[in-house]
Amino acid sequence: xxxxxxxxxxxxxxxxxxxxxxxxxxxxxxxxxxxxxxxxxxxxxxxxxxxxxxxxxxxxxxxxxxxxxxxxxxxxxxxxxxxxxxxxxxxxxxxxxxxxxxxxxxxxxxxxxxxxxxxxxxxxxxxxxxxxxxxxxxxxxxxxxxxxxxxxxxxxxxxxxxxxxxxxxxxxxxxxxxxxxxxxxxxxxxxxxxxxxxxxxxxxxxxxxxxxxxxxxxxxxxxxxxxxxxxxxxxxxxxxxxxxxxxxxxxxxxxxxxxxxxxxxxxxxxxxxxxxxxxxxxxxxxxxxxxxxxxxxxxxxxxxxxxxxxxxxxxxxxxxxxxxxxxxxxxxxxxxxxxxxxxxxxxxxxxxxxxxxxxxxxxxxxxxxxxxxxxxxxxxxxxxxxxxxxxxxxxxxxxxxxxxxxxxxxxxxxxxxxxxxxxxxxxxxxxxxxxxxxxxxxxxxxxxxxx
Amino acid sequence: xxxxxxxxxxxxxxxxxxxxxxxxxxxxxxxxxxxxxxxxxxxxxxxxxxxxxxxxxxxxxxxxxxxxxxxxxxxxxxxxxxxxxxxxxxxxxxxxxxxxxxxxxxxxxxxxxxxxxxxxxxxxxxxxxxxxxxxxxxxxxxxxxxxxxxxxxxxxxxxxxxxxxxxxxxxxxxxxxxxxxxxxxxxxxxxxxxxxxxxxxxxxxxxxxxxxxxxxxxxxxxxxxxxxxxxxxxxxxxxxxxxxxxxxxxxxxxxxxxxxxxxxxxxxxxxxxxxxxxxxxxxxxxxxxxxxxxxxxxxxxxxxxxxxxxxxxxxxxxxxxxxxxxxxxxxxxxxxxxxxxxxxxxxxxxxxxxxxxxxxxxxxxxxxxxxxxxxxxxxxxxxxxxxxxxxxxxxxxxxxxxxxxxxxxxxxxxxxxxxxxxxxxxxxxxxxxxxxxxxxxxxxxxxxxxxxxxxxxxxxxxxxxxxxxxxxxxxxxxxxxxxxxxxxxxxxxxxxxxxxxxxxxxxxxxxxxxxxxxxxxxxxxxxxxxx
Numbered sequence: 001x002x003x004x005x006x007x008x009x010x011x012x013x014x015x016x017x018x019x020x021x022x023x024x025x026x027x028x029x030x031x032x033x034x035x036x037x038x039x040x041x042x043x044x045x046x047x048x049x050x051x052x053x054x055x056x057x058x059x060x061x062x063x064x065x066x067x068x069x070x071x072x073x074x075x076x077x078x079x080x081x082x083x084x085x086x087x088x089x090x091x092x093x094x095x096x097x098x099x100x101x102x103x104x105x106x107x108x109x110x111x112x113x114x115x116x117x118x119x120x121x122x123x124x125x126x127x128x129x130x131x132x133x134x135x136x137x138x139x140x141x142x143x144x145x146x147x148x149x150x151x152x153x154x155x156x157x158x159x160x161x162x163x164x165x166x167x168x169x170x171x172x173x174x175x176x177x178x179x180x181x182x183x184x185x186x187x188x189x190x191x192x193x194x195x196x197x198x199x200x201x202x203x204x205x206x207x208x209x210x211x212x213x214x215x216x217x218x219x220x221x222x223x224x225x226x227x228x229x230x231x232x233x234x235x236x237x238x239x240x241x242x243x244x245x246x247x248x249x250x251x252x253x254x255x256x257x258x259x260x261x262x263x264x265x266x267x268x269x270x271x272x273x274x275x276x277x278x279x280x281x282x283x284x285x286x287x288x289x290x291x292x293x294x295x296x297x298x299x300x301x302x303x304x305x306x307x308x309x310x311x312x313x314x315x316x317x318x319x320x321x322x323x324x325x326x327x328x329x330x331x332x333x334x335x336x337x338x339x340x341x342x343x344x345x346x347x348x349x350x351x352x353x354x355x356x357x358x359x360x361x362x363x364x365x366x367x368x369x370x371x372x373x374x375x376x377x378x379x380x381x382x383x384x385x386x387x388x389x390x391x392x393x394x395x396x397x398x399x400x401x402x403x404x405x406x407x408x409x410x411x412x413x414x415x416x417x418x419x420x421x422x423x424x425x426x427x428x429x430x431x432x433x434x435x436x437x438x439x440x441x442x443x444x445x446x447x448x449x450x451x
Numbered sequence: 452x453x454x455x456x457x458x459x460x461x462x463x464x465x466x467x468x469x470x471x472x473x474x475x476x477x478x479x480x481x482x483x484x485x486x487x488x489x490x491x492x493x494x495x496x497x498x499x500x501x502x503x504x505x506x507x508x509x510x511x512x513x514x515x516x517x518x519x520x521x522x523x524x525x526x527x528x529x530x531x532x533x534x535x536x537x538x539x540x541x542x543x544x545x546x547x548x549x550x551x552x553x554x555x556x557x558x559x560x561x562x563x564x565x566x567x568x569x570x571x572x573x574x575x576x577x578x579x580x581x582x583x584x585x586x587x588x589x590x591x592x593x594x595x596x597x598x599x600x601x602x603x604x605x606x607x608x609x610x611x612x613x614x615x616x617x618x619x620x621x622x623x624x625x626x627x628x629x630x631x632x633x634x635x636x637x638x639x640x641x642x643x644x645x646x647x648x649x650x651x652x653x654x655x656x657x658x659x660x661x662x663x664x665x666x667x668x669x670x671x672x673x674x675x676x677x678x679x680x681x682x683x684x685x686x687x688x689x690x691x692x693x694x695x696x697x698x699x700x701x702x703x704x705x706x707x708x709x710x711x712x713x714x715x716x717x718x719x720x721x722x723x724x725x726x727x728x729x730x731x732x733x734x735x736x737x738x739x740x741x742x743x744x745x746x747x748x749x750x751x752x753x754x755x756x757x758x759x760x761x762x763x764x765x766x767x768x769x770x771x772x773x774x775x776x777x778x779x780x781x782x783x784x785x786x787x788x789x790x791x792x793x794x795x796x797x798x799x800x801x802x803x804x805x806x807x808x809x810x811x812x813x814x815x816x817x818x819x820x821x822x823x824x825x826x827x828x829x830x831x832x833x834x835x836x837x838x839x840x841x842x843x844x845x846x847x848x849x850x851x852x853x854x855x856x857x858x859x860x861x862x863x864x865x866x867x868x869x870x871x872x873x874x875x876x877x878x879x880x881x882x883x884x885x886x887x888x889x890x891x892x893x894x895x896x897x898x899x900x901x902x903x904x905x906x907x908x909x910x911x912x913x914x915x916x917x918x919x920x921x922x923x924x925x926x927x928x929x930x931x932x933x934x935x936x937x938x939x940x941x942x943x944x945x946x947x948x949x950x951x952x953x954x955x956x957x958x959x960x961x962x963x964x965x966x967x968x969x970x971x972x973x974x975x976x977x978x979x980x981x982x
Contacts, residue, residue: 304503309496319502320495324677325667338667364659373659375679379689380493 023122030123033116036182036267037109038259042066052076052130057103062139064103072129085121086114091159092149099149102157107198111162111181156197168277175274178267183259188214188251191283205281211416212250213353215290215345220280222289233272238265240365240372243336245291246345247372249358253365261367287399293348294341294397298329314392317385321377322393330397341397348398352405353413355398356390360414378414383407386414458484458697459982461717461731463704463746466551467964468950468971469737470687471597475972477694479979484729485691486702486719488520488738489547494685497554498677507817510555510674511546518869519703519722520547533741534864537878543765544918545739549700550685552739555674556918557787558654558681559809559962560600562591564609564617566796567959570854574800576884577854578956581928581937584617590969592621595652598682598968599660601625602652610792612647628657628666631783633812637845637903638789644902646791651809654682654964655785661686670814672786681785702727705872707734707750707947714752714947720870732982733946737971740920740953744861745875747924747934753941758934760862762855762922766807766960767881769889770912771847771896772818773905778842782814787848794891795960803887804852805960808895811846819844845905848915849892851885852960855922881914919963923953939974948974 034040043051043066053068071078077085080095087093092106100106109117142148162181164173179185186198191207193199206216206223218224225233232242240248240256248256260268299315307316319328325338332340341347346354362376381389384407394403458481462473465487477483492515501513509525516526523545524530533542546552565584570577594600602623607613627650630638638648655672656663666680676683692698701722708716708728716730736743744760747753787809794806819840820833828836864876893911900907927933930942935954941947952958952967 307499307503309499312496316499317495320493320499324498324669324671325664362662371659371665373664375662375664380495 023126026119026122027126028123029116030119030121030126032263033112033120033182034123035259035262036178037120037184038255039069039120041254041258042104043069049128049130049132051124051127052132053134054132062137062143064101064137064139065134067134068130068132069124070127070130070132071125072131075131075133076129077124078129080121082118082121086117089117089120090114090161092153092157099146099153101146101149102152105184105187107157108181108184108187110157110159111177113161152195152197155195156193169273171270171273172277174267175270175272178263178271179274183255183271185217189217202281202283204275204278205283208353209251211353211357211413213349213351214252215349216281216283217275218278218281219276220282222287223282224280225275226280227289227291230272230276233275234265234268237271238263238268239367241336244340245343247339247363248365249346249354249363250361253363257365257367287401290345290348290350291343293399294330294343296329296331296342297396298327300328312385312388314388314390314395317381317389318392318396321381321389325374330393341393344397347393350399350402352390352394352402352409355393356386356405356410356413357416359386359389360410383410383414386410456731457729458482458731460484460733460735460978461486461729462696462735462737462950463717464488464551464737464739464742464950465549465684465688465698466737466739467553467598467682467684467687468952468967469551469735470684470691471594471968471971472735472737472950472975472978473696474687474691474694475975476979476982477691477696479975481979481982483691483696484731485688485696485698486704486717486729487547487549487688487698487700488703488742489517489549489701490515491549491698491700494675494677494679497675501674511544513674514546514554515548517547517722519701519720521868522546528869531866532868532874534866534874534876535879536876537859538880539767539914541763541765541877541879541916543741543916543920545741549688549698550683552918553682553684553964556681556683556964557672557785557962558964559787560595560598560602560652560654560965561608561961562617562619563587563959563961563966564796567957570800570957574798576801578925578927580956581926581933586937587966587969587973588618588620590973591965592619593972594965594968595621596624597687597972598654598965599625599656599663600652600654600965601627601657603627603650606649607647608649608652608792608795610647610649610795612642623652625657625660628653628655628784628788630788631780631812633779633781633783634788634810636779637810640902641791641899644898646899646902647793648789648810649792651787651789652965653785653787656680666785668784670782670784670786670812673813703870703872704738704746705749705870707746707752709750709752709944712944714944724870733948733978735948735950735974735978737950740923740951741861741875741877743949743951743953744923745863745873748861748863749872753924753934753943753947755943756930756932756934758857758925758932760923761857761860762925762956763859763861763877763879764853764855764919764921764955764958766850766917766919766958766962767853767885767914768807768848768850768917769892770811770849770909770915771907772815772909772912773845773847773900773903774840774908775843775845775903775905777904779845780842781812781844781846782816782841784812786811786813788812791895792960794888794895800852803891804854804885806852806888806892806895807850807960808892808899809848809850811848813846814841815844815846816841843905844908845903847896847899849896850917850960851881851888851892852958853921854882854884855925855956856880856882859922861923917962919952919958921952921955921958921963924949924951925956926954927956938977939970940977948978950974 051069053066055066057064068076070076073079084095089109092100188209189204191199204217216223219226236242237260330341332338360378363374365372387405387410390405391403462469462485473483473485511525516528518528521529521532568580571579604622607616609616702719704719706718714734747759791808862876863873866874924934926935950971952963
């Protein structure tokens with residue numbers, strides 16, 4: 001990063017003197033910060049221009065479209081002052097003083113240093129202005145009442161920039177800044193409390209993201225990542241693969257593809273340093289770690305000539321849909337290109353969510369030009385077939401204790417097969433309930449005051 | 452004139468060409484109904500059927516065999532379906548299910564050469580196409596994208612080892628698959644001896660493509676790719692449905708109904724024989740190169756030229772099996788990766804057919820074992836010999852260009868199928884143009900055996916068809932001697948189009964599916980703008 005910045009600075013000096021050089025350095029830093037925070041994840045549609053917004057965030061109360069954050073003066077943020085931009089990230093307040101919805105994670109970005117926030121702005125302002133109107137938000141009452149968000153802030157939001165911890169190493173502090181302020185790992189991996197703020201006593205202990213499970217990434221030896229080597233953690237974060245152990249799927253594959261894999265190696269090392277000191281927490285009953293389940297098992301001799309293809313068992317479905325790549329015995333290929341299902345962190349998890357969701361949605365991950373793909377079977381197999389298949393895989397290669405997936409569960413999880421933004425739905429369902437309560441309380445309180 | 456139609460366009464057949472047509476029309480906002488004679492079956496079920504079937508010598512056997520929609524072989528309802536009455540038994544691959552016959556293919560996706568389309572003008576034989584390569588080129592590019600074709604953009608596919616040819620406006624959408632050790636070794640040896648060896652472009656995902664995973668190298672391309680890395684017609688059948696087309700399974704079209712010069716309806720039967728009539732503004736028959744002319748003959752339509760069903764061509768060829776001195780390990784990667792094309796085009800075409808020598812890369816163990824068992828080899832010696840011979844087996848599949856002969860034809864048999872419809876009757880033979888090429892090819896075989904220091908194991912397989920049905924609804928500029936015009940529209944009926952390789956009046960010596968796909972997309976575009 002430093003080398004790149006220096007090179008850009010050099011070009012800037014020749015081109016336009018000292019201030020232009022400073023701008024180029026700032027822009028380069030802003031670009032790096034925007035990557036670490038994966039701004040594009042919510043503000044760019046796949047087929048559209050970068051940062052022009054329009055990504056639909058579905059909630060049960062309506063669809064929120066993310067805003068255009070290109071420097072277009074009319075439809076983007078081109079007219080915003082530095083102070084306005086800083087207030088949005090630091091306080092969650094828009095240009096007209098309105099509360100921003102906390103889908104925009106200002107509770108993390110508040111920890112960003114002011115010069116970093118302005119570097120992100122400098123980067124965004126260096127990009128082409130795209131004239132693209134974001135249609136007005138249409139949430140149903142009372143969720144369209146932004147003033148209610150003041151209550152949420154009161155309960156869950158503390159503004160304030162990141163304060164380094166002098167008792168920790170420089171590596172740890174850099175990692176903390178990345179994890180807490182930028183990459184915002186807790187947004188998915190930390191469970192929410194009743195009012196939907198982060199559950200402070202369960203940081204990184206695992207949570208639901210729509211139908212997907214964001215796993216426990218604390219240092220608990222059974223529930224978490226204590227037994228992962230530094231090399232495994234580093235490889236997983238930088239490439240999405242910890243060989244013969246874990247593969248990033250679902251939302252985490254997106255995070256690796258669009259953010260983590262693009263960060264300098266030192267950043268990944270810093271994140272690992274930080275994660276190593278996260279207190280271990282075990283929220284769920286886990287008998288053994290996710291990657292310790294299963295053994296090779298190939299019942300092909302029992303199958304041939306004994307299959308009912310009209311009413312297939314999970315075993316038959318496994319052979320027809322999975323075995324060509326993952327092997328009849330579940331062992332994958334020796335080079336790991338086709339992952340083993342034995343000692344696999346998705347198959348061995350204590351919830352079947354990610355196994356089922358991977359079957360339904362497939363795997364799509366492109367890291368440094370290398371594409372990894374597993375086809376989606378959601379359109380091929382019925383809910384009952386997916387359930388039977390999941391139970392066979394769990395019984396053979398995972399935790400047999402949770403091998404009771406049924407069609408109804410699959411149908412419910414299937415409804416969430418959406419790109420990442422759709423995954424906030426569950427979060428919103430709960431938030432909505434709380435806001436409704438708070439809203440009713442506030443209404444009652446006002447009426448009571450009038451008397 | 453009725454103004455209420457069941458659909459804008461009805462497409463008969465849900466194979467690769469029908470599905471591409473239906474998808475393009477549905478995307479253009481047309482209401483589309485597709486009729487498919489067979490059922491819908493998921494890949495996993497077909498795969499498990501193949502694995503469970505004991506007799507793996509007939510690759511059709513894994514596919515559904517039903518009384519109302521027989522295939523070309525591989526089951527009691529199908530074995531007696533094609534009625535051959537000529538000197539050669541012609542039994543090309545033909546499956547009846549959603550997705551059609553490309554469930555079982557090798558996915559070769561060649562373009563024709565510009566000269567392939569001007570055979571009469573240049574060499575005084577066969578027929579010219581009424582359109583030229585330049586008219587087809589943009590549609591080739593679109594077809595390559597639709598099917599997800601991998602290939603080497605830099606190759607000279609005319610077989611001369613020169614610059615990239617034929618001309619293309621866009622690179623292959625996917626990079627060529629790496630060659631296996633077997634293909635690499637043989638290519639290097641024959642090239643050192645002066646034969647150009649060319650990568651075979653194929654509708655096979657060399658990288659993840661449009662929801663398909665990358666080829667895993669299972670060497671099971673035929674009878675079915677286990678993972679769908681290889682394109683099959685069900686891809687666009689599904690896309691067509693997602694774009695709004697309606698697909699009716701187990702619907703056997705048996706008659707087109709005419710009013711004046713226009714087609715007004717198609718009639719189909721359900722498996723129980725119940726008839727249904729559907730009307731539309733336009734009709735596309737995409738029912739395979741044998742069933743399409745059969746349906747026209749049954750309906751007594753589009754045949755003012757008396758050419759419907761005639762001019763049946765294929766790339767009938769011969770095979771040779773060699774046993775190389777060193778172990779080459781065939782069977783890694785797809786079942787075919789490249790070819791020698793030095794006889795693809797030239798003045799020699801005045802005298803004999805163009806020739807393609809494709810290098811087969813299928814695992815040869817089954818054939819090797821059968822041969823050894825027939826020789827009485829058993830026990831540990833059998834295991835040793837299977838390993839030894841299979842590792843050294845080299846298979847060449849040599850195909851020949853054919854010329855249209857009116858006497859090679861599909862007609863209606865007096866014999867009826869379960870629905871009471873006449874079975875296709877086939878009269879087929881190869882002519883001296885092909886026989887002259889076969890003599891040249893055998894010289895090549897001997898030379899290649901020398902180069903590879905190989906024993907010729909099986910010198911001549913006898914005539915083998917290439918499953919490439921051409922000519923049966925032949926395209927031409929003159930309505931007096933052809934069935935469709937350059938847009939695949941029947942000369943006799945302005946709202947009846949044919950999406951089948953059967954329209955090709957000359958097929959060079961390469962697999963015709965990509966050309967069929969380009970023609971289908973071109974006709975769909977025309978139809979989408981005019982209906």
